[in-house]
Amino acid sequence: MLAALGTASSQRELLDLASRTGQPLTARRAAVAAFGQSVSRYGIRLTSDEIKRQYERYNNSEKADPDTQRVLADILDWIETPSKTKR
Secondary structure: OHHHHOOHHHHHHHHHHHHOOOOOHHHHHHHHHHHHHHHHHHOOOOOHHHHHHHHHHHHOOOOOOHHHHHHHHHHHHHHHHHHHHOO
16 A cells, blocks of 8 residues: 555655564565555655665664565665666
């Protein structure tokens, strides 16, 4: 549902859910997939500070489990996708 909204707040909510290590991995992966759908359809709606925070989350995950690192890396891949396709 959040993916269909295409708003900044819906994208933030999806990132927050995907980044919560206390949530089940399946829910976190679903949030990343929904974020990807939103980005594909509406583009990035996040502020520069929100994007920086996501990079910080990833950089601070070096001691996290591999699944968490993969989820956070997948988020960054979606964030970087629009700029890659414009090249």
